[in-house]
Structure formats: structure tokens, C-alpha cells
Amino acid sequence: METLSNYIADYLELSGLAREILYAVLIVAVAAGVFMVALTISGLLTLAERRVAGRIQSRVGPNRVGPLGLLQWLADGLKLIMKEDLVPAAADGPLFRLAPYLVIVGVFAAFVSVPFGQLLIAADLNVGVIYLLAITSLVTVGVLMSGWASNNKWSLLGGIRAAAQIVSYEVPAVLAVLSVVLLSGTLSMQGIIAAQGGWPWHWYLFHNPFTFLAFFLYFTAAVAEGNRTPFDLPEAESELVSGYNTEYSGMRFAGFFLGEFANIYLMSAIATTLFFGGWQIPGVTPEQQATSWGLQLVGLLIFVAKASIGCFVVIWLRWTFPRLRVDQLMSVCYRYLVPLSLLCLAANAVYMLLIPAGSMIDRIIHYGTAAFGGLVGLIFLWRVFHHIRSVGDRLDLNVLARGQKGRFDPRIQARRYGKFRKKRYSKETG
């Protein structure tokens, strides 16, 4: 940011006040840009969620608005904007209205230090990781506030659950992240990526068995912080109706909704940064990448692809698992995740003491862990094909299935669906 501002200022030969004004304008522009990017990402994720869910459930999912249904999220957003913004009579008005903004701000502000590319980061803070963990805690306040201010017993229960859950799961998440910080020796997001490499065995995921474990701990804790199944107790549709956002409608509801989906992308992006080598291109050093615009673009694409796979996994988890109970949620956190992440932290410290970086043993452990990861993947694939075979289904890779095209005169149906369709069909059939 600052370098960019200086660069432009130098180019235009500005000085003094003009420099400051330019800097201020740039800050606002970048903030707006980050907001738009985050908004688009979370919008697209709502669509992705519905398509993936549809496919998992032998359905098709939304595919009518725009090509392949790609504009569905805009239609949904439009619908939510048009809806009445209801504030219940018994609700605590100001708090009720404020809560969604806290959630949005908490999540979207975190996008500031997401390293989409080597040079494409709004602010490479030197305390990046800590900043991310801190700013997302604002969500807790928003959720608790909404639960309280709704003046609805179900919302209150949801809000309390959410607060207890998010605060508890911060602990294992931070401990797991600290393992990586320990290895890289920096808190800066770019620094952590630069310390890794392009190939999988250079990633921190496969650095040693304990970082491998740390990744899963971080991921579990992050899913819980994002209130996603199997940890979606604050919403818990079948128990608490809709939890803390029961009373919300229209754009305020959309605020929670977008916050949730932006959070998914955020946690995937953090996981990509910490464990998956971020924008590193296999076989290209960061110095080489810095010199070429083309490589920058490839790096961006690699980052987005990795983060999207992370998002997919979160969505996929949601459509597979049942929900935990409140006491079980806490016992998972404090009996399993916290001790294990402490173990990871300690083991990584010992690892750094005993095994010098770059030595033969170090590299063998990298390759070994990567091979183990690959083996787990293969076993998983075997199970997948086993399940397809056992029911006697065929493989169908047409993932974007639009459904069969109609092969009969649609005017027969048009009669039943009113003028709108009649017009469209008459255009199609001439």
C-alpha cells in the first residue's frame, strides 16, 4: 500500500499534502475494492454451496438464472434487499440493528491481510496472523448481540451457544497456528508463504507429522469458529429454529449470511497461507515470480484454486455430518483439540531443536509425510469407487449437469404457466 502510494506520488511528482491526500484516497479505494471482492466471493460461495449440496444429494441445484445458474446469487441478493427490514417490537432496536454490521466488519476486515498474490495484498501487516485471529473475534460480539437483542428465547440460546463455542475454539486454532509461526519464525502472511515452497513436500502441511496434525486441528477449530456443520449449534435449524438470526429478515439477515460465507473463504485462505504454500508456483522461486506479471497471475490463480478447494471441503463437510450436542462440542474442544494442539506445538519446538533445517533427515521426513498424505488420499479414492460400484451406479463426470433439454413442444406446458413463459417460448419456437 505504502509502496504503491509512494510509487504513484513519485511518478506524479507530488509532495506534502497532496501525497497524504493521495494516500487517503488510495486507502478508501482499496477498502472498497476489498469489500467488493469479499462480497463477490461470498456471493459465489452461496451458489457453490447449493450446487455442491444438490449434486451430493442426487439433485441438480439452482441452474436457471444466467448461464449454469451463475447469477443466482445476484437474484437472491436482490430478493433480500427488496424485503422488509423487520425489527420485532420487543427487540432492543439499536443493538438489533447494529449486530449484523459487527459480523460483516469482523469478517470482511480480515480480508485486508489475505495474500492473494505475491504483490496482491492490501496490507502485509507484520502481525498478520495475530491481526486475523483478533479481528474475526468481532463476530462473537455481533452474534451474541443479535441473540440478546432479538428478545427471543431461541435466539438467546443460539447467541449464548455461539459465544461459548467461538471463544472455546479460538484456543486450539491459535495453538495450531502457532506451530506454523514457530517454524517460519514470522507472523507476516507473506513471510510465512515465502518460507514454504511450490511443491507439496515444501508445504508446512507435510513439513512433519505434527504440522500435518496441526492442519487438521486448525481446520476443525476454524470450521467450529465459522459455525458450520458439524458445529453449527448456534443456528441448529432443527433445534433452535434458526438460532441467533431467527428474527432477522431482509438485508440484515443477508449480512449474517454473507459474513458466514466470507468466513469460509477466509479460513480456507488462511489455511492455504499457513499450510499449503499460498501463491508459490512449483519450481519457481519467489524472486523469479516477483519479476514477471505472468507468473504473478499464475500465483494468484494457484492461491484462489487452493482456497476454493478448502471452501469445497467445508461445504462438503456440512452436507455429510450430523450436528454435535453442546456438551459434546465442549468436550471435543477441551478433551481432544486443545491437548493435541499443545502436543503439536511442543513437538514442533522439539523438532526444530533436534533436526537442523535442510538436513537429510529433515527432507526424508518431508517426503515421508507427503507420501503418507498421498496414501490417505488413495485409500479415500478407493472407498469412493467402492461405494459407486457397490450400488451399481455409473460414473458421471458431467458435474455441471443442466438436466436434459426438453424434447417436446414447450407450448403445451406454456399454457399452464402463464404469459411470461408463453412469450419466452414463442420466441424460442418462432
Added chain:
Amino acid sequence: MTEVLQSTPDREELILNMGPHHPSTHGVLRFIVHTDGEIMRKAVPDVGYLHRGLEKIAELQTYPGYMPFTDRINYLEVMFTNMAYATAVEKLLGTEVPPRAEVLRVLVCELNRIASHQITLGCITMDLGAFTPFVHLLRERERINDLMEALCGNRLTFNYMRIGGVSQDVPDEWLKQLEAFLDHFEPVIDEFDSLISYNEILIKRMGEVAVICAEDAVGFGLVGPNLRASGVDWDVRRDLPYGAYPQMDFQVPVGMGEKGTVGDCFDRFIIRVEEMRQSCKILRQCLANLPEGDIKAKVPKMPRPPKGEVYSCVEGARGELGVYLISDGTPKPYRLKWRTGSFAGLSIIEHISRGLMIADLVAVIATLDVIAPEMDR
């Protein structure tokens, strides 16, 4: 109900109104839940939101004319309600049902049992937060609905049975389609098991939760899978045989306490999975030994049963489904009473609710398989 609402609660108590429009109360059912935070002190059910007077309607209809109304007792076990009513009237009239009709009745009943258990199991998993197993089972149920539509013309309200037999014989190729469905469905049950049944989260949610001991189960009059899950080995199909069931060879699954104690939610869940397997077995036997012959006995168009009363019961998907019928010699029943499993299942909830969590109440309602229309009638 009024004393529950009006009694002044402890200062520590939170009274929650769960329902009648709550996502997990399966229709319109209402609970007044007294909680201490997440832990329940008491859950008092409130019924009657779906009362349609189906017992009174019987008194205004002729005997054959009431058959379509039995479809509406419970939208998930239509064949059983059909059959319970048909057998009751046949007992009054002293009609002998032809053997082909008897086997056809068993066939459609077992097919209906699979469909009903699919919904139940799906609802259990959905109430515990997993949506996909529900949709997968709904997809399989769609195949059964298609078979039923080809057989009797409707997907949900079959109205297939008649006094003295069944309405239509099986169409061509139908038995082959049924066999193909069974070949497809048996592996799907295994797939369902690996998808969700033995999922650790689900086991944690259901094992040791809301244990109903055998004594309580008998005392509250639980029937069917709920009773058997508590370790009481009682099945109307085997112990009070009716129709073509004596010819069939099948096991009655009983709760084993596989992942906890006998009579917990997991037993009630897994016993239904097992019953689907047994139903498949019975269906294959029906296919193998379907006798030729008439499908309907000779019954007058407007039967006038002699004066008398009769109780007839069948083993429905929710247990013993009974009809108590009094005839006064006119073409219309004098009085008809349904005895359904859901009502007994509901009555025990208040007894076992103490100390459970709100999330457990959802599991209890789902595993007891409480269906509002059957309860209220």
C-alpha cells in the same frame, strides 16, 4: 396444559414454547419445555393441532366409503391403515380373503414399511443435523412411490385395499420392477450404514440418550420398533399372525444396546434399519410364492355387517395399529376407534424428558417416530 402454563416457575427456569410450528416437531405438535439453560426439567406435549375427526367421519360413511379416509390417518403407513380397517370389516362380515389377495396385501404392506422407515430414518438424521441421508432415502422412497403409482394409481394415498381383497391385480412387468428395486435397494441400505448409521457423531448423539427401560415401555403402551428397541420381543406379525404372515420366514430385530444401553435412541434407530432388511427378505418371499387366483372375495356393494364389535390389529411401521369397530347392522359403522403407535410414543416423552438437553428432545421425538396426523386423527 393450563396448570403447566399458569404455575409460577422457579426463578431459574426458562419456559420455551416449542411448536406447533417448529422445524423438528414433524407436523403440528407443541411442547412446553421447561429448561435450565440447555438442560430440560420437563417437556409437556400438547396435542390436537391436527385433529380432523376421522373417527367421527366413519360414522357418516358406508363401510367401503370409509376406505379412502383411512389413507389420511397416517400419510406414511397408508397400506397398514387400509389393511387394519379392511380386516376389521372382514372379521365382522366373516369374509374369507383369497390367498393371492392375502399375499398381495403383505407385499404392499412391507413395501410401505420400507417407505415409512425411510422417512423416519431420514427425519432422525435430519433432526440431528445431517440433511443428505434424508434426501438419499427420499430418493429411494421415490422409487417405491413410482411402484405404488403403477400398482394402484396414487403415490401417497393409495386406497388400494378393499373389503375382501385388493382393488387391482399387479400390472405386467410390475413384479420384475419390484425385484429390480430390491436388488438396487439392499446395497443402498449398506451404503446408508456407512454414510451415517455408524457415524461417530450420530452414535454420540444417540447412544445412552433417553433410555426407555422395558418396564416403562410396556407401562406406557409403546408398540412396534419403539417397544422392541427396549428389549421386549413382541411383533404382531409373528405373535398374533394375520394374513399371509404365517407363511413368511423373517426375524424380528430386538434392541441389543449396541452402542450404549438397551432402549436408547440408537437402538430405536438401528432397529428400523434392520427392519428394512427384513422387509426386503419378506418381499422376496412374496415374489417367489405369489399364488394365482382371485384378488377379491365376493362382498355385497353395500355391506351390512351383523350387530357386533371387533378389534383388529396389524403391525404397522409404528407398531400395533388397531381398529375397534362396532356395527349396529346398518350400512354405516356405529363407532370406530383407532389405536395408533404415535400417541403412545408421545405420552412417554414427558416421563423421560427430565435431565435431557434441548438437542436430545429433538432426537427423542424423531426416534420415537411421532407423526402428528396419526396422533390426532
Added chain:
Amino acid sequence: MGSFSEYLANIGRSIVTLGDGLAVTFSYLLRKPFTIQYPDRTEKPVVAMLPERSRGILEIDINVCTGCSICAKQCPIDCIHIEVVKDEETKQRVLKRFDIDVAKCMFCGLCVEACPVSGLRHTHEFEGSMSDVHRLMLSFVDKPQPVAKPAKKDEPAPETKPVGSIVRKLLADWWKPANPTSGGPR
């Protein structure tokens, strides 16, 4: 140490069972969707995809109806209204009204089973949504006409119109604006 091995066994069991569940859902990403895309992206109209016995909206071919009213008596909810009067001039029984209230009908099929001349039957039509519930009263008799005579034993059964053609025509009429015979409120 028993509890610690149990602790590890818990973790192991969770990973295996949850992983297998994930494998099942992932495998569905690679299988064909089961649903069809009603109404416009199907291979043929859904009405044509229904099995033969499917019970849809009722229709009566008044050219074979003998006006015996057995169907109306069989109907448990009285949704069939028949009016037969004797014409003073020709001394013939005249079918004046044959209405079926589709809004009331529960598609049980008892009337169809009872019809002695197979004039009353279920069609496969089911898409009859209306903005006004009274318009769901289907009137099959436009102007009074003499009832048909039941066929003798050696005679062939009278020809009936193709199943569904009558109802399709009535439903199509409904959509025409300001149609006086479109079954307004009675």
C-alpha cells in the same frame, strides 16, 4: 491406561467412520442426479410419463353416461353433482348437469370402479391450478342432452373419447379470459 487407549480408539473410530461418510457423499458428486427438471427440461411432458393407472383429474364422457348416479352415491365426499330430469315432450331422461368439484375430489377412485359403462375415468392430467377455487368445478354438460342407453349384452361397448381429451379441453378453456362457461362461482 485403559482410558487412554479408549481415548485413542475414539479418535481412530471417528476418523474412520467420518471418512467413510465423506467418501459416500463425495461419490455422489460423481454420479448422475436422480431428479428430473419439471416442467420444461424433461424428455416428454410429465403427463405422458405417468403410469397407466395413475389417478388424475376425473372426466366423464357424457355421450356414454346413462345418468345412473351410482358414482355420485359412491363418492364419500359428494363431489359429483348429477341432475337428470325427464323431458316433458319426448318423455326421455335428460342429463342437465354433470359437475365434478375437483377442489373437493380426493382422487380415491371409488366412483370409477363403480361406473357400469366406464364413462367416468381418471385422466393423467394433474396441473389444474386456478386462482379461484370455484373455477375448479368442472362442468361437463354444456346444454342438456338425453342420456345414453346402456349397451345390451351382445352389443359392443360404445366408443368413448380418448382419455384426457375432454378434461384437457376444459382446462384450456379456463385459461381463456372472460369465458362465460368457464365454471365461475355457482
